[in-house]
Amino acid sequence: MAWDVRPTKDLNEFKGAVGAISHYFGGGPDDERAERFAKVLPLERMHAAFDGDAVVGGAGAFPFQLTVPGGIVPCGGVTVVGVLPTHRRRGVLTAMMRAQLQDIRDRGEPIAALWASEEVIYGRFGYGMASLAGEIALPSGYTGLRQPPDETARTRLISLDEAKTILPAIYDRVRAKTPGMFNRTEAWWELRSLFDPPERRQGGGEKNVLLLELDGEPAGYAFYRVFSGFEYGASTGRVEVIEALGDGAVATRELWRVLLEMDWLATQKAFLLPIDHPLLQQLRYPRRLQMRIGDGLWVRLVDVGAALSARAYGGEGSVVFEVEDAFLPENTGRWKIADGTAEKTDEAADLALDVRELGATYLGGFTFGELVRAGLVREVTEGGAARADTLFLTSGPKPWCPEIF
Ligand SMILES: CC(C)(COP(=O)(O)OP(=O)(O)OC[C@H]1O[C@@H](n2cnc3c(N)ncnc32)[C@H](O)[C@@H]1OP(=O)(O)O)[C@@H](O)C(=O)NCCC(=O)NCCS
Secondary structure: OOOEEEEOOOHHHHHHHHHHHHHHHOOOOOHHHHHHHHOOOOHHHEEEEEEOOEEEEEEEEEEEEEEEOOEEEEEEEEEEEEEOHHHOOOOHHHHHHHHHHHHHHHOOOOEEEEOOOOOOOOHHHOOEEOOEEEEEEEEOOOOOEOOOOOOOEEEEEEOHHHHHHHHHHHHHHHHHHOOOOEOOOHHHHHHHHOOOOHHHOOOOOOOEEEEEEEOOEEEEEEEEEEEOOEEOOEEOOEEEEEEEEEOOHHHHHHHHHHHHOOOOOOEEEEEEEOOOOOHHHHEOOHHHHOOEEEEOOEEEEOOHHHHHHHOOOOOOOEEEEEEEOOOOHHHOEEEEEEOOEEEEOOOOOOEEEEHHHHHHHHOOOOOHHHHHHOOOOEEOOOOHHHHHHHHHOOOOOOOOOOOOO
16 A cells, blocks of 8 residues: 655644654653654654554654764654554555655755664665664772873763753764764753653653863763662662763763762663773773673665765775665665765676665774675675775774764
């Protein structure tokens, strides 16, 4: 069946389309939440799928600017994707993905990115696993750092209101250097990052904001919650770090020193960390982090030529990819990268691969060598993977997206 899929036209349709995913969180949204959400996701960026007059599915795309190696690229930040249980497995998602990717392409956004509720869903639409995220649970007693405290470091707890004026500049400095991070508008800060309604606290305390200054200048911040608990009179409580960003090595270390060395609490937990987090080297007991790794951001090259031309390349030379894209066939073909630009070519291919493997390597989170060894990229010309990796190599940090959107 061909589903009728189009962008929402009014708040009522928007509410219905967001309602498809909300159904799986227990229901909603009400008018107030829909209005609030429309301030960060424009109505025309929310697609709805209709069965007659009834909305049965929805898929949104935030208008992001995403940091990639050597640049910042317009990106559809795919979000709130859902199909009501009454219409599942009848091609509604497929129809929405088709309309949404076309819309993203028409808007001149060469890439799309998302967090997947389940890893199995988006590969068929050309998304590749582009970054990893780590989760830690460090018992108190093992929180010591190798280096002594910086003498100019000071921390203080600030209000959510004060945070609004100080945090965005720190975030933007870290974002500019970190592939995988996206821009936050004023509305995003207000309605998402600094929003702390009691119903979102999941049994924890309020959202605390810790500000770190080095030499009197803001250099890092963290959001965290305390979950208190006791057994036999002793604390089993924990700190959950929601987001911690330091601009540089010293800022990161001093910020985490305060987060980790909080007295009385038994465990320090954090999620969505970069897997090359400096703490792994800075801690005296890195094993005690008990780091677990899972998929992070998934990336889709919507317009292969524009996307490959938008990122920077580390080395000299060129490479030719034979790309297969079953979902967006206009990307299928041979693409040559030379002098920082990608163009269609008739030259012989070095590597043959599906478009999702280009998504996996785009931010620098995975190498072509790794994907050849996994049997997912075929080396057509000997040494092709090494050549592509030299070209794609960046000295920056691993891609990291600190927030699920
Ligand atoms: C995920 C979801 C949107 C899929 O919608 P849908 O309309 O049933 O998907 P489609 O009918 O277009 O399925 C397309 C293909 O993907 C497969 N697929 C879709 N969702 C899948 C899932 N969760 N697990 C495994 N396979 C899935 C289908 O089997 C189908 O495969 P086929 O082409 O080989 O037959 C829907 O199940 C849903 O709303 N889930 C709960 C919310 C959620 O997880 N949303 C995603 C947020 S990131």
